[in-house]
Amino acid sequence: VSHRVAVLAREGSAPFELSIAVEILGLDRTPSGLPGYDLVVCAEQPGPLRQTGGFTLQTDHGLEEFRHADTVVVPAGDTRGDPSPALAGALRDAHAAGARVVSLCTGSFTLAGAGLLDGREAATHWMYADLLAARFPRVRVNPDVLWVESDGVFTSAGSAAGIDLCLHLVRTDYGAAVANSYARRMVVPPYRDGGQAQFIERPMPLGAGDAAVHELIAWLGENLHRPLDLAAMAARIHVSERTLIRRFREATGTSPAQWLLAQRVAASLAMLEGSREPVEAVAAAVGFPSAASFRHHFARIMRTSPTAYRRTFAGAPGPDEPGRMRELRPRRAPEPSELAQAG
DNA sequence: TGGGAAAACCGCCAGG
DNA sequence: AACCTGGCGGTTTTCC
Numbered sequence: 001v002s003h004r005v006a007v008l009a010r011e012g013s014a015p016f017e018l019s020i021a022v023e024i025l026g027l028d029r030t031p032s033g034l035p036g037y038d039l040v041v042c043a044e045q046p047g048p049l050r051q052t053g054g055f056t057l058q059t060d061h062g063l064e065e066f067r068h069a070d071t072v073v074v075p076a077g078d079t080r081g082d083p084s085p086a087l088a089g090a091l092r093d094a095h096a097a098g099a100r101v102v103s104l105c106t107g108s109f110t111l112a113g114a115g116l117l118d119g120r121e122a123a124t125h126w127m128y129a130d131l132l133a134a135r136f137p138r139v140r141v142n143p144d145v146l147w148v149e150s151d152g153v154f155t156s157a158g159s160a161a162g163i164d165l166c167l168h169l170v171r172t173d174y175g176a177a178v179a180n181s182y183a184r185r186m187v188v189p190p191y192r193d194g195g196q197a198q199f200i201e202r203p204m205p206l207g208a209g210d211a212a213v214h215e216l217i218a219w220l221g222e223n224l225h226r227p228l229d230l231a232a233m234a235a236r237i238h239v240s241e242r243t244l245i246r247r248f249r250e251a252t253g254t255s256p257a258q259w260l261l262a263q264r265v266a267a268s269l270a271m272l273e274g275s276r277e278p279v280e281a282v283a284a285a286v287g288f289p290s291a292a293s294f295r296h297h298f299a300r301i302m303r304t305s306p307t308a309y310r311r312t313f314a315g316a317p318g319p320d321e322p323g324r325m326r327e328l329r330p331r332r333a334p335e336p337s338e339l340a341q342a343g
Numbered sequence: 344t345g346g347g348a349a350a351a352c353c354g355c356c357a358g359g
Numbered sequence: 360a361a362c363c364t365g366g367c368g369g370t371t372t373t374c375c
Contacts, residue, residue: 242366255353293375
């Protein structure tokens, strides 16, 4: 039984958030052996819809699609006006009929305007969180999460947080393994964690999931320099090693040791750029058992050596540094394919 | 760079 | 019945 998704298109919207839903929930992945969705883009009225960027979007489907949908997605839209009575009613009916109702970015204003967020917790783009709370006092706005679910109503924060929410829906419907395959194919992290947060404007707590594993991850992030083995990690959250491995992979898509390796390499980047500590000292500071181990995993993940990385990204090379020529690559964070197991 | 020891990982399965 | 846990044995990965 395939899962049906209806995505709302509107006049004057930015295309990005709508595209997130189409990309994740609309692509046919059956050639890859993955389950998917029946997705339709629908509009309140027929006719061309002008989008940001000066192009038009057109669809033959109307709001009656909401009645057949298991999931209704409302992408970013107007933050000032109210939804029409027809749209508001269709959204309420869909929720009452048991459909998941999902907003991306400022789409939360539309849900709020339809009354669907009254008394419920909601997320939205951080620039508009205050406005949402002011316009809709009955909505419990949470400005610090990537997304939140409240009585079958899902709201996500700014722009790219919609990716996290859509992947969560896939995880809910088809399991973590399938969601991770989706993420890998899109080349995005299957799971945003503390290590990713440093690349974000401000750290964002997680939306939901395994609380014990999340707490463990937060603690690991603060203690990367310490020797950490499976037994210590398992003891920390009072489970067996077997259960830790299983639940860690369920929550993050990777294993504890692989995650640690990737986080330690990520932590080493700042030290390589911002200090003149020798590679041996950097290796020890971020918790590698030896410089050889550090170099091995750094090269595997970053496709260059620590010294070459430092020479490229820490400014001009020092006068006494050896002048070996090496292939140089731009800085990047570890890819999900490296965080996750290959199979 | 090689290879053996140790750790991490995971399928399987029994038990709660 | 559906779900989670954790021990066992074998394979893979890491360590030195």
